[in-house]
Amino acid sequence: MEVKAFELNDIVEMKKQHPCGTNAWKIIRLGADIRIKCEGCGHSVLIPRREFEKKMKKIIKKANEQ
Numbered sequence: 186m187e188v189k190a191f192e193l194n195d196i197v198e199m200k201k202q203h204p205c206g207t208n209a210w211k212i213i214r215l216g217a218d219i220r221i222k223c224e225g226c227g228h229s230v231l232i233p234r235r236e237f238e239k240k241m242k243k244i245i246k247k248a249n250e251q
């Protein structure tokens with residue numbers, strides 16, 4: 186089963202990659218809306234939590250894992 190429990194500073198992969206060619210986003214704000222920042226170009230977007238959960242594919246790296 187796929188785990189979709191995400192936390193602040195986790196790196197996630199989205200269903201659609203960013204136009205810059207990177208598909209790794211860091212969660213930099215958690216709330217009713219979620220702000221993620223592209224690890225490739227630093228562009229950040231704010232999306233509603235429900236939409237984020239739909240568009241997020243998987244967690245690449247947990248913030249609390251080394």
Ligand SMILES: [Zn+2]
Pocket residue numbers: 203204205206207223224225226227228
């Ligand atoms: Zn980018």
